[in-house]
Amino acid sequence: MIDALTDADVMRCAxxxxxxxxxxxxxxxxxxxxxxxxxxxxxxxxxTPQGELVGYAGISLLGRPGSLECEIHTIGVDPAxxxxxxxxxxxxxxxxxxxxxxxxxxxxxxxxxxxxxDLYRRNGFxxxxxxxxxxxxxxxxxxxxxxxxxxxxxxxxxxASL
Ligand SMILES: CC(C)(COP(=O)(O)OP(=O)(O)OC[C@H]1O[C@@H](n2cnc3c(N)ncnc32)[C@H](O)[C@@H]1OP(=O)(O)O)[C@@H](O)C(=O)NCCC(=O)NCCS
Numbered sequence: 001m002i003d004a005l006t007d008a009d010v011m012r013c014a015x016x017x018x019x020x021x022x023x024x025x026x027x028x029x030x031x032x033x034x035x036x037x038x039x040x041x042x043x044x045x046x047x048t049p050q051g052e053l054v055g056y057a058g059i060s061l062l063g064r065p066g067s068l069e070c071e072i073h074t075i076g077v078d079p080a081x082x083x084x085x086x087x088x089x090x091x092x093x094x095x096x097x098x099x100x101x102x103x104x105x106x107x108x109x110x111x112x113x114x115x116x117x118d119l120y121r122r123n124g125f126x127x128x129x130x131x132x133x134x135x136x137x138x139x140x141x142x143x144x145x146x147x148x149x150x151x152x153x154x155x156x157x158x159x160a161s162l
Pocket of ligand 1: 020075076077078081082083084085086087088089108109110113115116119122
């Protein structure tokens, strides 16, 4: 099940971050709280049928109607629950936000993250370029990826209405 990420989830998100991004400055609970509160961000939770939070994802929507741009800030799934469709479902929610606004979408991903790279490619992203030493303190490189806007040029959606 996918629904909205809330303040009640931030401790669990921070716990998952420490598992998923140990060498790349995992976000603390406070970072999740401020991300959720930011008006131009949308955050989603993936939960088991029993209600356990097993994944999270967030996207920002910036710019003006007609030239809106999205950036995927994060997406992660509990290692114990990976490979069961949660990541794909979370990404679909993020892309629905972008598509409703006819916005192109950008993200950064480690160049060695084959699973995520494949998932993004299959969902319309292409590599735009490479950012050396993007992740700290690991020093890992990132690809910047872009997915073109759907229905670009016909945007009449206001950011505040999304
Ligand atoms: C990337 C990530 C979010 C995917 O989440 P997930 O719930 O495991 O993904 P899903 O089960 O929805 O699978 C998505 C696709 O990846 C494939 N996949 C998942 N795990 C895989 C694995 N270990 N090896 C190969 N393919 C895999 C699935 O087959 C599926 O393909 P499909 O869409 O063609 O059916 C998850 O692996 C993760 O949290 N990774 C660590 C954090 C991370 O790297 N985040 C991205 C930062 S940019």
